[in-house]
Amino acid sequence: MDFKSLKFTQKQVEAYTSVRRLLRLQVAEFFGLDPETLQHDMTFFSHINGSKTEYWHSHIDTEQYGTFAFTTLLYLNSQDEDFHGGEFVFEAHGTSSAAAVEPRAGRVVAFSSDAENPHKVLKVTKGIRMALTAAFTCSTEKALSIEAFPKPSLVASG
16 A cells, blocks of 8 residues: 555544544543643554564653653554554563553553653564554643644545
């Protein structure tokens, strides 16, 4: 699929906007935050296959992306049905032990993006793992630095 020529319908844009809003409200509730102080940050779709791209190294989102305060993953397909491998793993850290999340379509994972949550995705060995990553910040300044999605050029007219 050529993602550079992808166009979204107005209905798809509305669904995307609704999902982001609901994720924001859930993150605010789960972490005990005022939803008004939680701002949308970067959002992206990932499709991971067994390519040689090295995505499976451990990282911390605030170090990798700079602006994230909270990260959510919404799985768009399921392990063992659509792909093999691809578990999301929180690394052992301090007194915490490692924990893995089995990807299932519709499942949401939410966590603080700082050093207490180093994580990685295990290598996909078959198929394509798809997810929506939606991040949030508590900084209006940082939120304003994020490019809006979708750009008007990505929305189909009519």
